[in-house]
Amino acid sequence: MMQNEKIAIIADDYTGAGDAGIHFARFGRKIELLLHADAIDRRCLDNTDIALTSETRFLNPAEAGNVVLDMVRRCRAVGYERIFKKIDSTMRGNPGSEVEAVLLGTGLAAALICTAMPKTGRTCADGVIYLDGVPLHLSEIGRDPFHPLSSSNVADLLRLQTDLPIGFIGLKDIEAGEATLRRTIASMLDRGVRLIVADAVEDGHLAALAQQLKSGDLLPVGAGGFAEALARLSAPEGLAVAARRVALHRPIVSVVGSLTEVSRRQATHADKSGLFRTIDIRSDAPPADIRSACEARLSEPDGSQPNILLRVVNGERSGKISREDGERVAEKLGYATASICDLVSCRTIVSTGGSTSMAVAEALGIESVDLIDEIMPGIVVGACNRPNGDIEWFISKAGGFGDESLLTEIDARCIGA
Secondary structure, eight states: OOTTSOEEEEESSHHHHHHHHHHHHHTTOOEEEESSGGGHHHHTTSSOEEEEEOOOTTSOHHHHHHHHHHHHHHHHHTTOOEEEEEOOTTOOSOHHHHHHHHHHHHOOSEEEEEOOBGGGTEEEETTEEEETTEEGGGSTGGGOSSSOOSOOBHHHHHHTTOOSOEEEEOHHHHHTOHHHHHHHHHHHHHTTOOEEEEOBSSHHHHHHHHHTTTTSOEEEEEOHHHHHHHHHHHSOTTOOOOOOOOOEESOEEEEEOOOSHHHHHHHHHHHHTTSEEEEEEETTOOHHHHHHHHHHHHTSOOTTOOEEEEEEESOOOSSOOOHHHHHHHHHHHHHHHHHHHHHSOOOEEEEESHHHHHHHHHHTTOOEEEEEEEEETTEEEEEEEOSSSSOOEEEEEOTTOSOTTHHHHHHHTEEOO
């Protein structure tokens, strides 16, 4: 990727768009996360890169591919020369069909795919994804109620959704040096390989893979780790990443919509910390009951609880949960968040989970978010573009990672109240 090329990042959910796009923002590029593809045309004349959410995580593979193909064509039509296809580091959603769609839309020879995010304990070795040393399908994420997995092998998971030929780059190939790695990739292209799956267990491996993208004939595909390596490569020479000063203000409204065990523990820790007034919303509650629950809880004396924690209860079921179930829960959390912000002056929103983040942003009338900084790995802060209201910061986090104290750690970075 070259410095003067406009970049479009396409993810299948809100948090994915944020945790890929933020790395380019930290290396000096202006990145705007658009909630809807209709806004692409309005950004084409600005010197702005874009991050997009296709909201295809829960579509069937064919539908997801069609949505992504249309999005790629719209981006290319208005001058976004380079596409970074963000996929989930744990291969949830429709990575196979969506990568195939981007290859069709761009006409590129092949995709270079790496799911690793070493900073958050997510690595890939011998084509297998590990979370803190545990094979993906044996981890808590592998038991995700929306996307339970039976394999940790990247190629196997891709083959569920695409018939494109797959090749593999191991750690020995990467560590053999840039020239050898280039020849290995060229040999694969000569054999008709379209999906090149690469290992990585440290940031240096990701940097070596990113060097192979300079020529522009490969589609970069991966999670936040690969996005960071590309952002570093495309930054102006000598530019060092630097955190921007973000003055977060209380009260925080923390919305936990993810059903992973990690997110549940984070919500429980926040609830017990004494820093949050907790509002539990039933997944089957009508809007009037949700509004009443918010009004009742917020009318109580706040004491030493400056923040608000919003979570859903009885939204869990054993086995796989449907797309409709997830959308219903996210919609209710979005409505509840908007109700809270009508009742209390809030400047900082923290949202956990991609569907929840999208629903909350839409319910609040946020049109887009300027990505500003990553205050902790995978915790992305954006400045809200919203016609009215006091909400300044929107913080998003994917559901399946982070210490149980994460929400209280975000509070520790705040001022006021």
